[in-house]
Amino acid sequence: MGDNLKIDVRNVNFFYGAVQALYDVSLRVPQRQVTALIGPSGCGKSTFLRLLNRMNELIPGIRLEGRVEIDGKDIYSDQTDVIELRRRVGMIFQKSNPFPMSIYDNVAYGVRVNGLSGNRHEIDRIVEATLRSAALWDEVKDRVNRPALSLSGGQQQRLCIARALAVEPDVLLMDEPASALDPISTAKIEELIYQLKNRYTIVIVTHNMQQAARVSDETAFFLSGRLVECSKTKQLFTKPDQRETEDYITGRFG
């Protein structure tokens, strides 16, 4: 992978209290590509995703062994500023969760809390640019001061993507971003992911294997807390190395 490597996870074991959720997982995520994490419920793919911006730490009693590097730096070292890490590694959640504020304030939130800009014109510019990047600007440009919760589900999710983009991350983590959306909204999100990968490294958890096949360049298959296989998406879906992967993608279980 060489210079192209963005995230390097090595031999990670992860525990919630006494329960082990990940077993010796190693995964290399290439830059500016989409890596999909698939697997049945409870296989550890969401846990893995949340390691990458240390969101797991909000739960008391967790423990991590192994090493997680982004751009060659250990994100679990004492020198890592977790606030700065989360700014650089954005996250989109399964359930769209815009703040109950205006559309504008939602996008501006991250800019303000990170002190990226206090200048009204500059924030205006960022809000417009990120809403455009999230393919939402044309739909909301006349009502950016309306409550975000007045948007449709698909629009809310794209707003959450815009909100994440506004703080200039270089990695985007997506936790089943389209699982609660109708097919048309899902298609829009997938199209957006396709555009965003020119600029961002994207890791996406999905239950939907067709979606993984459509949007991703690499796919990693998780089962019972272990990473079974990771390869080029096309290869994984046509000629998987492992028997378990084949069973899963052909629908024999999960």
Next chain:
Amino acid sequence: MKRTIDRGVVALCLFSTVLIVAMLAIILGDIAIKGWGRLSWEFLTAASSNGMTEGGIFPAIYGTVVLVLLMSVAAVPFGVLVAIYLSEYALKDSYLYRATRIAVSNLAGVPSIVFGLFGLGFFIQTVGGAMDRALYGGNTVFGQPSILWASMTMAVLTLPVVIVTVEETLRSVPQDYRAASFALGGTRLQTIFRVVLPQSWSGVMTGTILAVSRGAGEVAPILFTGVAYFLPFRGALPPPSAPNEQFMQLGYHVYVLATQSPDVEATMPLLYSTVFVLLALTFLLNISAILIRKRMRAWATT
């Protein structure tokens, strides 16, 4: 036989229910009918005169308002801070969290007269006494019953109401919002003050008004800590005009009119009207709590 028992039980339930409604109706009706007649502008704006058989109750209204204002200024910020700690910071199985929980619920169960004694012992004798020794060379300035200590005592009494109400609203803010804020690089403090607390204003308001309406009605906590039997106007306003002055209060005034009057018959109409005003005030505060909460909820979701 079975049928008869069945009907009997239903009848008993119905009777009890009607009785409850009737009791409230009788109390309110009696007070409204007998209290309404004596009500006038003069009654609301003048001090009582002629051995409490004439005049009005303004000093008591004024004292009550000052009392609940000072009490809120002390209780609400303090209560909100405790609620934030309990909801946002404390680990649910930590020793401190459980101790605070127990303290809050027990504080709510302490008889109000005990708060009065606590106020006398702690605020007046200990804190006030120490202030006098340190600042006023031993002269009695703060080491005596006053509006300040009465308000502080009342604040301690109403604190559990504020804490419990605010904590509940903070907890009802969806975890998703906190997660979103953290994921955007927000600190815990930013998350609380920019996302969680703005979602909780209705709870803070409700807690405040519930505390105020409780504080407006309680008498026991202020008995030893600052309420006065009778205080005339001094200039344009009645006391208190300084934090270390005593004050009159509606609930206590009712007690005084009912038991300490030289001429019970002559005081009776005044007593009814005073109770009416006290009830109206409490009722008004509760109604406004409900309205404010409704409004804020509607505003947050549209």
